[in-house]
Amino acid sequence: MESSGMVIPSAQEPSSTSTMSNGYPVSPVAYEAHVHGDDESQRERSPSEPIESHPVSESSPEPDAADDSYDGASAESDAEDEDAAADNSDDDANPYSRENSSSPHPGRGAQRRSSPQSETDLIRQNPDLYGLRRSGRARTTRNIADSSDSDSDVVAPRAKRRRKETSQQPSKASRSATVSSMSDSDSEEYGGKSARASKARRRRLQQTASYEPSLNEVRFSTRTANKVSNYNEDDEEDEAMFEADPEDLAPSYWAESYAEDTRPAVDVVLNHRLKEGVDPKSQDLDRSDFEFCIKWQDKSHYHATWEPNEAMSNYRSTRRVDNYVRKVLNEDIRLQYDEDAPPEDREKWNLDRERDVEAIEDYKMVERVIGVRDGDDGTTEYLVKWKRLFYDSCTWEPEDLVSEIAQREVDRFLDRTARQPFSDKNETTIATRKPFEPIHGGSPSFLQNGELKDFQIKGLNFLAFNWVRGRNVVLADEMGLGKTVQTVSFINWMRHVRRQQGPFIVIVPLSTMPAWADTFDHWTPDLNYVVYNGTS
Numbered sequence: 001m002e003s004s005g006m007v008i009p010s011a012q013e014p015s016s017t018s019t020m021s022n023g024y025p026v027s028p029v030a031y032e033a034h035v036h037g038d039d040e041s042q043r044e045r046s047p048s049e050p051i052e053s054h055p056v057s058e059s060s061p062e063p064d065a066a067d068d069s070y071d072g073a074s075a076e077s078d079a080e081d082e083d084a085a086a087d088n089s090d091d092d093a094n095p096y097s098r099e100n101s102s103s104p105h106p107g108r109g110a111q112r113r114s115s116p117q118s119e120t121d122l123i124r125q126n127p128d129l130y131g132l133r134r135s136g137r138a139r140t141t142r143n144i145a146d147s148s149d150s151d152s153d154v155v156a157p158r159a160k161r162r163r164k165e166t167s168q169q170p171s172k173a174s175r176s177a178t179v180s181s182m183s184d185s186d187s188e189e190y191g192g193k194s195a196r197a198s199k200a201r202r203r204r205l206q207q208t209a210s211y212e213p214s215l216n217e218v219r220f221s222t223r224t225a226n227k228v229s230n231y232n233e234d235d236e237e238d239e240a241m242f243e244a245d246p247e248d249l250a251p252s253y254w255a256e257s258y259a260e261d262t263r264p265a266v267d268v269v270l271n272h273r274l275k276e277g278v279d280p281k282s283q284d285l286d287r288s289d290f291e292f293c294i295k296w297q298d299k300s301h302y303h304a305t306w307e308p309n310e311a312m313s314n315y316r317s318t319r320r321v322d323n324y325v326r327k328v329l330n331e332d333i334r335l336q337y338d339e340d341a342p343p344e345d346r347e348k349w350n351l352d353r354e355r356d357v358e359a360i361e362d363y364k365m366v367e368r369v370i371g372v373r374d375g376d377d378g379t380t381e382y383l384v385k386w387k388r389l390f391y392d393s394c395t396w397e398p399e400d401l402v403s404e405i406a407q408r409e410v411d412r413f414l415d416r417t418a419r420q421p422f423s424d425k426n427e428t429t430i431a432t433r434k435p436f437e438p439i440h441g442g443s444p445s446f447l448q449n450g451e452l453k454d455f456q457i458k459g460l461n462f463l464a465f466n467w468v469r470g471r472n473v474v475l476a477d478e479m480g481l482g483k484t485v486q487t488v489s490f491i492n493w494m495r496h497v498r499r500q501q502g503p504f505i506v507i508v509p510l511s512t513m514p515a516w517a518d519t520f521d522h523w524t525p526d527l528n529y530v531v532y533n534g535t536s
C-alpha cells in the first residue's frame, strides 16, 4: 500500500521530475520548512520534505508546493501518512519505521538543514539508503526505463535482445537517453566518462527515479516504427483483383504531352459466361471463349455490360480482367471440367457464385433516392442509393431511368422533401408531456402492411409508458417474437401520437442492419431513415 500510494502519482506527475533534482525538493516552501525547523508533526505532514524516513510523504517528492494540482493528492497522502506513521511506529521490521519514530536523528537533522550539495553527498555516502528510498517510486517506471537496460526481470520480450546489444556496445540511442536523463538529474555527480561500474548501478536507479516516461516512450516508438507489420499478406491476391491498372495513372511529368484517355475503364468484373456457339463440353476452353460482365468506373452496377474477351483492347484497366481470369475463370473451368475435382468443392464453388450473382442483382435495385439536380443537358438527375451498397456508391442517374425502375422511391423522396419535420416542444420536454394513454383496440393505425399481436401491443405500451415518465428501459423477449417490430412501432408512436420527429438513432449490429431496414420499409414506409455504415 505504501509503495502504490507513493509510486503511482510520482511516476505520472511530470512536475515532480522537473522540480525535483535527485529527489531533492527545490520548492522554496519546502526549503523554508527545513530552515525554520518545524516541529516533528509538521515535518511528517509536510508533503515537500526532501529525504525522510517516512516512506510516503517524505521520500515522495511529488507533493511539491509549487504544483497546485497536487493539493487534492497531497491531502489524501497526508491522511495516509498519518496512518502509515502510526503503522510504522509499530513496525520493527521496517528500518525506516524505526528511523521515523525517533525524531532527533542526527542524519535527518543534517539532511534537513543541508544545502542541495550536501544532500547529494549524503546520497553518495548511502547509496543503498538512497536506492531503497526510491525503490517504491522506481517500481512504476522500472518496466519502462529498464526495458532499455540490462537488469530488469520484468521487461518486454524484446528486452533480451536489447540486453545483448547494450552489454556489448551501448547503442547511440541508449547513450543519448542516458545523458539526457543525467542532465535532468545531476550530471555533475553521476555522469562523466570516469564513472565506475558501482556508480552505474546508482545511475540506473537514479535514471529510474527521474526518467520522464515520455523519454522512454519515444524510444519505444522509434524502435517499433521500423517494424511495419503487413497484416494483409494473405489478401494480396484479392487486392490484385481491384488494383488500379498502371495505365490509369497519368504521370504528372507527362502532363503537358499526356492526352487524356477517354476509353471506358473497367472497375470490376462481375461475372463470366460462355460465348454463344461455344461448345460447353469442349476440353480446351480458355478466356477467348468467354464474355465478361464488366462494371465500369464511375457508373453503377445497373450499367454493367457483357463484353467479349477480344473487346478488352478498347478499354482501360483491363488488368483487372486478367486478374479475374487468373483467380476466378481458370478455377471455374478447372472445377467444372476437371473430372478429378472433388464434387464438394465444385458444389461449394457453384453455391458461392450463385450467391454473388444474386448480390449483384440487388446492387441494381434502387433503395432510395436521396438527391436531385439539373443535369448537363437540362434534364433532371436523381442521386440514387443502391440496395446493399454503401452511400459512397451512390450515383446520379437520369430521371427517366429512375422513374422507370423505381417510381415509388422518387415519390417518397419528393414527399420527404416537400414537408418540414416539426416536433411538438411540449411533448419533447418531460415536465410538459401529456399523461400516458395506452393503446387499446388492436394494432395502431399508423402502422402499415401488418398488425401487431396483443403481446406486442403490450410491449409497445410498456415502451411508451416509460417514455412519458422519462425512464430508460430495456425490451427483452425471446428470439423472433417481434422486438424489432415493437421498437419500430414505438418510434412511429412518438412520431404520430406525440409529434416527435426525432432524429432517432438506432445502433445495431452490422449483420442485423438489413433486417432493421426491411422492418422500417415494411411497417412504416413513410418514415425517412438513413443507414450509416461503411467508410464515408
Ligand SMILES: Nc1ncnc2c1ncn2[C@@H]1O[C@H](COP(=O)(O)OP(=O)(O)OP(=O)(O)O)[C@@H](O)[C@H]1O
Pocket: 450, 451, 452, 453, 456, 477, 478, 479, 480, 481, 482, 483, 484, 485, 486, 515
Ligand atoms: N405482428 C407481426 N405480424 C407479422 N409478422 C411479424 C409480426 N411480428 C414480427 N413479425 C415478423 O417476425 C420476424 C421476427 O420479428 P423481429 O425481427 O421483430 O423479432 P425480434 O424479436 O426482433 O428477433 P430477434 O430476437 O432475432 O432480433 C420478422 O420477419 C417480422 O417481420
